[in-house]
Amino acid sequence: MNLFDYVRPASLSEAIAAGSKPGAAYLAGGTNLLDLMKAGVAHPGKVVDITRLPGLDRIETLSDGSTRIGAMVRNSDLARDPSFAASFPAVAEALLSGASAQLRNAATVGGNLMQRTRCPYFYDPNSACNRRESGAGCDAIGGETHSHAVLGWTETCIATHPSDFCVPLAALDAVVEMEGPDGTRDVPLADFHMLPDETSPGGADLKPGEIITALRLPAEAAAFAGNSRYLKLRERTSYAFALVSAAAMLRMDGDTIAEAHIALGAVAAKPWRASAAEELLNGATPDAETFARAAEAALDGARPSGDNAHKIDLAKRVLTRALTQAAAGTPDRMPALPASVFASVNGASAHA
Amino acid sequence: MPLSISLTVNGDRHDVPLEDARATLLDVLRERIGLTGTKKGCDRGQCGACTVLVDGRRVNSCLSLAMSMDGADVTTIEGLAQGEDLHPVQAAFIEHDGFQCGYCTPGQIMSAVGLIAEGEAGDDPERIREGMSGNLCRCAAYPGITAAVIDAQRRMAEAEDERKRA
Numbered sequence: 001m002n003l004f005d006y007v008r009p010a011s012l013s014e015a016i017a018a019g020s021k022p023g024a025a026y027l028a029g030g031t032n033l034l035d036l037m038k039a040g041v042a043h044p045g046k047v048v049d050i051t052r053l054p055g056l057d058r059i060e061t062l063s064d065g066s067t068r069i070g071a072m073v074r075n076s077d078l079a080r081d082p083s084f085a086a087s088f089p090a091v092a093e094a095l096l097s098g099a100s101a102q103l104r105n106a107a108t109v110g111g112n113l114m115q116r117t118r119c120p121y122f123y124d125p126n127s128a129c130n131r132r133e134s135g136a137g138c139d140a141i142g143g144e145t146h147s148h149a150v151l152g153w154t155e156t157c158i159a160t161h162p163s164d165f166c167v168p169l170a171a172l173d174a175v176v177e178m179e180g181p182d183g184t185r186d187v188p189l190a191d192f193h194m195l196p197d198e199t200s201p202g203g204a205d206l207k208p209g210e211i212i213t214a215l216r217l218p219a220e221a222a223a224f225a226g227n228s229r230y231l232k233l234r235e236r237t238s239y240a241f242a243l244v245s246a247a248a249m250l251r252m253d254g255d256t257i258a259e260a261h262i263a264l265g266a267v268a269a270k271p272w273r274a275s276a277a278e279e280l281l282n283g284a285t286p287d288a289e290t291f292a293r294a295a296e297a298a299l300d301g302a303r304p305s306g307d308n309a310h311k312i313d314l315a316k317r318v319l320t321r322a323l324t325q326a327a328a329g330t331p332d333r334m335p336a337l338p339a340s341v342f343a344s345v346n347g348a349s350a351h352a
Numbered sequence: 353m354p355l356s357i358s359l360t361v362n363g364d365r366h367d368v369p370l371e372d373a374r375a376t377l378l379d380v381l382r383e384r385i386g387l388t389g390t391k392k393g394c395d396r397g398q399c400g401a402c403t404v405l406v407d408g409r410r411v412n413s414c415l416s417l418a419m420s421m422d423g424a425d426v427t428t429i430e431g432l433a434q435g436e437d438l439h440p441v442q443a444a445f446i447e448h449d450g451f452q453c454g455y456c457t458p459g460q461i462m463s464a465v466g467l468i469a470e471g472e473a474g475d476d477p478e479r480i481r482e483g484m485s486g487n488l489c490r491c492a493a494y495p496g497i498t499a500a501v502i503d504a505q506r507r508m509a510e511a512e513d514e515r516k517r518a
Contacts, residue, residue, distance in 0.1 A: 006355070006373035006419045027420060034376070034415045035396055047373065049420050076409075080472075100486020101467065103397060105409045106416065238485035336478040 002043040012053055012179060012211065019048045020181050020209030026050050028072060029106035031099070032115045040125045041116075041132060056110075056213060059084055065219030068177075071110030071212045075165070076101065078109060088217060089330045090168040090228035090247050097232045097339035098164040100239045110212035113166060113176065113192065114204055117159035117269070118241055120144065130156050130201040145306025147243055150315070151299075152268040157201035158305035160266045161193055164339070168230055168247035170271035171263035172221040180210030189215070193270035202269045224249035224261060228330050231322040232265070232339040233314055242266040244315040245339070248322035250286065257281050262323075264298060267315055274298035277319070286327035288320075295319045357422040361385060362431025370418060377421050378402045378413035381428060389429035389458045393488075400487030403459040403466070404428050410466025412486075429458035432465065440511070441465050444504035445497070452491035463487045464501045468508060475502045 009015040019026055023045035027033055036042035050056075056072035059081055067087065069078060078084055079095035099107065121127040121140040128137035140148060140158050148158045166189060174189040187205055196202040206212070227250040234240035245265035251258045260281035264272040277298035284290045295316040302312045321341070335343045355370040361381065368384050378395070381387045381404070393401030395414045402414040405427040432439035441464045444450070451457040463484055473479035480501050481494070489497065 001374050003372055003374065006417075008419070008422075027417060030417050030420065031397060031412070031415050034417060038396060047417070049417075051420055080470075100400065100412075101470075101483055102400060102403055102410050102412045102463065102486045103415075105466075106411045238482050336476060337482050 001037045001040075002045075004044055005046045006049065007046065008049040008052060010052075012056075012213070015048055015050050015053060016179065016181055016209050016211060018046065019050075019211065021046060022208075024048055024209075026211060028108040028111040029074070029103075031103050031107045032111060036116060036123075039123055041123060050211060062216075067217045067219075067221075069109050069215045069217075071108060071214055073109045074105060075099075075107045075109070075112065076104040079104070085334070087222040087225055088168070088172065088228070089225055089334075090230045090249055090326075091165065091172070091217075093228075093334065093338045094164040094168050094230040094232075094245075094247065096334060097230065109165075109215055112163055113189075113212055113215070114206070115163060118162045119148065119159035122159060130196075131159065131203065134201070141306065143306070145304075145308050147241075147266070147311075148305045148308055149268050150302045150304055150308060150311045151264075151272055152195040152270070153305045154196045154198055156198060157196035157269065159201075159269055161268070161270050162241050162266065163271065164230065164232060164242060164245060164265060166193070166271045167245055167263045167265035168228070168249070169215070169217075170273050171247045171249055171261040172224070173218055173261075174221075175216040175218075176212055177214040177216060178206065178210045179213050180207055182207075184213075185210070186216075190271070190273050195269050223251050223259075226330055227252055227326045229322050229325040230339045231318050231325065231341065233318050233341055237337065237340060237342060244311055244318050246315070246319040246322040248319065248326040250281075250323075250326050252286075252327075255285060257284050257286055257327075260294075260323075262294070262298060262319065264315055264319065267302070267311065272298075274319070276300060281323075286323070288324070291320045291323040291327075292316075294323065355419070357418055359385075359421065359423075360425045361387065362427060368418075373417070373419050375418040376414055377404070377406070377416040377418050377424075377426070380418045381413060381426070387428050387430050390462075391455055391458055393456065393459070398488075399456070399459075400463055401456050401459040403462040403487065405462060405466055408466075408469065410463050427462070427465075429462060432461070439465070440507045441468070441500070441504040444500040444507070448496045448500040448503060449493065450496040450500040451489070451493050456487060456489045456491075460484070460487045460489065460497055464497075464504065467501065468505045473501075473505075475505060477502065 025044035085092035232245035393399035
């Protein structure tokens with residue numbers, strides 16, 4: 001880890017002033033930043049500790065019915081907030097399927113959005129990586145690619161975004177609130193993470209000095225609470241990043257799907273909203289054939305970026321199953337293994 | 353800002369001057385305060401050997417920047433026993449063979465204490481295994497660990513009931 005200056009500003013404006021300087025990095029829970037610094041991937045000259053800024057740790061309902069979550073709310077606190085979990089069960093399930101209990105106690109809402117890709121070539125300073133160094137090239141291409149992107153990638157970057165939390169958030173039209181040297185700004189979460197193009201590797205839409213202050217879920221997002229699931233396929237039962245994941249939320253009208261919201265995780269450099277699949281489901285009857293067609297539509301245009309064609313099939317199966325689980329109804333209690341493919345449809349223990 | 357932090361560790365206050373800001377809470381506990389029960393395993397948040405309680409919540413001390421922990425109330429494995437009386441989780445780990453080499457054990461025990469305090473897992477072995485998944489045991493003592501957590505949780509609940517009746 002490199003030497004750095006440490007500052008702990010008392011106000012948001014002081015933090016932004018300090019964080020606007022070249023080489024500065026904001027520190028919240030530190031679960032990703034410290035790891036990156038230890039790996040030699042991140043080497044900030046100044047660490048600006050924003051954990052004690054006032055007013056960023058609240059979960060509140062605004063007058064328009066939307067839910068506002070302060071950027072410094074810890075992942076575990078949000079997932080275990082009874083009112084939040086009841087209104088947005090798939091978000092709570094996604095949070096609890098991520099990392100470990102220790103990490104969730106430290107990691108913050110804002111930090112989750114800002115976490116970097118887990119591409120091993122990004123994490124290895126001896127490999128070429130356009131995300132680490134613009135124009136350096138990409139050693140992942142032609143390398144070990146079994147977990148890399150199958151949607152939205154270019155020759156510049158084939159990394160995926162690792163967040164579970166962001167997947168249902170993208171499906172529920174969450175909005176990111178930011179404040180920076182030029183004032184405040186709102187960006188839909190679905191646009192916050194930018195895909196790579198022919199020259200840029202993409203990344204978070206955050207300008208120098210800007211801080212994520214909150215996340216907002218619109219009032220309408222709670223209408224999906226009765227039929228919401230997150231399903232995450234990983235290479236071990238717990239404490240692993242997704243190989244592919246899906247958030248499926250349905251607003252039912254009797255036996256018909258009135259409205260579907262769907263996003264896929266770990267398939268692209270951003271949580272992947274599947275609008276074509278949603279349109280196909282709106283007004284449809286929830287049955288296996290319809291869900292299979294929706295899954296085909298969600299993966300339309302997918303292509304392997306290496307040895308990962310299997311992810312396309314896996315994503316279709318995971319989405320089909322997530323939709324089936326959502327149609328069966330949100331479990332009364334959080335499943336013992338949140339988002340696990342080893343849990344039964346209703347979330348009951350598979351091998352207690 | 354002078355580089356100095358104040359921590360309450362197992363009830364005792366420590367004022368620790370730091371040479372530079374790079375120290376983690378784990379480094380300070382082991383190298384500066386001399387509490388080596390908390391272990392450095394992977395040092396990257398992947399194994400859980402460094403688990404301690406900060407303000408009552410279990411965290412990976414290897415990923416906690418010490419400067420950011422200024423003022424925190426920390427509990428380590430050294431702070432659990434009351435004199436010669438082991439904490440119920442410590443006693444249960446011995447009784448149920450919850451370890452072999454013992455390197456991960458302080459982290460396992462602190463994580464179990466945190467898990468029981470969270471009150472989510474009860475005596476469901478699957479919820480306990482899931483709740484303990486941030487702690488790896490390369491000796492694979494997992495069946496004993498799960499049994500120990502279930503037993504300790506039950507004993508602590510019984511002791512609490514008894515205390516309330518008294």
